[in-house]
Amino acid sequence: MDKKTKIYSILFLVLILGYIYLENTKKQPINWFPTYAAKHKIPYGTFVLKNQLENLFPTTEIKTINLPPFEYLKDSTRTGTYFFVDDALNFGDAEFLRLMKFVERGNDVFISTHGMNIDTLNFKTERLLSTNFDEKVIFKLPNKAFKSKEYTFDRPFMNQVFTKIDTLNSTILGITAYVNENGKRTEEGINFVKFRYGKGNFYLHTFPEAFTNYYILKSPNQQHAANILSYLREDIPILWDTYYKTGKSKIASPMHYLLSSKYLKWAYYMGLVGVLFFVLFEGKRKQRMIPIRVPLKNQTLAFTRTIANMYFEKQAHKTIAEHKINYLLEYIRTKLHIPTTKIDTTFYNYVASRSGNSYKEVEKLFQFCEEIHLKNEITNLELIKLNDMIEKFKKTIQYGN
Known part of the structure; x- marks a missing residue:
């Protein structure tokens, strides 16, 4: 060295x-990525909630579901409250239909996510906006049992509210609003709804941050999360979904x-x-020098031009025409899979039906080919005409009429 x-x-x-x-x-630095995963202890994980469910529901079985709902609900005997919480949820049509049948049999589905637009249930959401930066956002459950207590969230987030609900089958369970310095509400909307469907219920909630570690560990917000969860039944299992999570649940x-x-x-x-x-x-x-090797040139096109020029200079129009007719017949055999041993009306019908050309056009082309066969010499105009007819015939096969 x-x-x-x-x-x-x-x-x-x-x-x-x-x-x-x-x-x-x-x-x-603090990781603020919203994973909503039960194994994550970062601010926007759900480690605290998952571990506290047993305390909140001591007599209820908590099941962790790693399969997509479409697979898990194949068994129509499944029962419970299917619990979804994530930043965004995108159910397929077939999958959501299974969730609806699951609820119709007497089960519940709890969904907490942003941007919830469910056309099947006639629900729409939009973002609740405020023009005053000094305002704070509050959350409230109108139920008298919760004493109209209001809770706040001090982190920036996407505050979604329902703009369209099924009023005949829905019950409003929660609202959100912006409050200015004087304590006056400037914007307000619905963010928690119970929808009756068949023998069961859908619980639709648009503030998933309420179930994150950051929100629950910041007193007294844990009571707000507990109040929301109090609507869940205790006589059927809680099915905790881990499939629909922004944070990866395993090494990919x-x-x-x-x-x-x-x-x-x-x-x-x-x-x-x-x-x-x-x-x-x-x-x-x-490192040794790598020699440059020039690849061999493709001389096919140059060879073809040379042969064509030889025929053209010798005025061998008839020979060129015969070659083009032979190539045309070979093209029909390989492309259209039609035998060319006998050129008659049956042949015309087959070629016309498989090529997209009309019967008259096919008949005209091959009658002209026959005329060229019978001549000893042809002019360059006849050769050009033959070429144009053949090219028009092939273009119809490739691109249609």
Whole structure:
């Protein structure tokens, strides 16, 4: 190892040690990504709620469902309250139909998500907007049992409200509003609805942040979440959905596993930097020159032009025409799968029906081909006419009439 390489190696080692020191001493930023996953303890995970469900419902069985609802509800004997909470939920038509049949049999479905537009149940949502930046948002359950207590949320979020509901079968359970400095409400909307369907109920809620770790651990907001959950039945299991979650519930790839660990990620990045240094200082010096090899040219087109020019210069129009007719027959055999041993009315009908050309056009083309067969010589105009007729015939097959 020469002196120059030793210097670069020492600098590289100092760089790595400095990077490790900075990574160990810097303050890790808070992860505000909304995963809504029960295994995540970050602010927008649902670890606290999932672990507190057993305390809230001591006599109720809590089941974790890893399958999509379409698969899980194939068994029509399933019972319970299917519990969905996520930033966005996109059910397929067939899947939501199974949820409806599930509710119709006497079960419940609880859905808490933003942007809920369910045409099947006649529900629409829009964002509740406010022009005053100093206003705060409040949430309230009108039920007298909750003493009209109002709760707030101090993080920016998408506040959705119902703009269209089925008033005949729905009960309003919750509202949200913006309140100005004087305590006056400037904007208000419905954000929690109970919809009766068959023997069961849909509970539709547009503020999923109410069930996150951040909201529940910030007193007294945990009481608001408990009040919402109090509408769930205790005599049937709670089916906690883990399939529809923004946060991944399992390792999706080896690279995801590698980058999910802080120390493995450092090792990976340092390995990449080491490879880069090797390429810059070692690979360039030792790599042999790669010879340039020019690929062989495709001379097919040039050969075809040469042969065509030979025929043209010799005025061999009849020979060219015969070749084109033979190619046409071969084209019909391979493309249309029609035998060309006998050219008659039956042949015309087959060709016309499979090529998209009319019977008269097919008959005219092959009668002209027959005229050329009977002549000893033809003019260049007749050759051009034959070519135009054949090309028109082929274009009809490729692109239709």
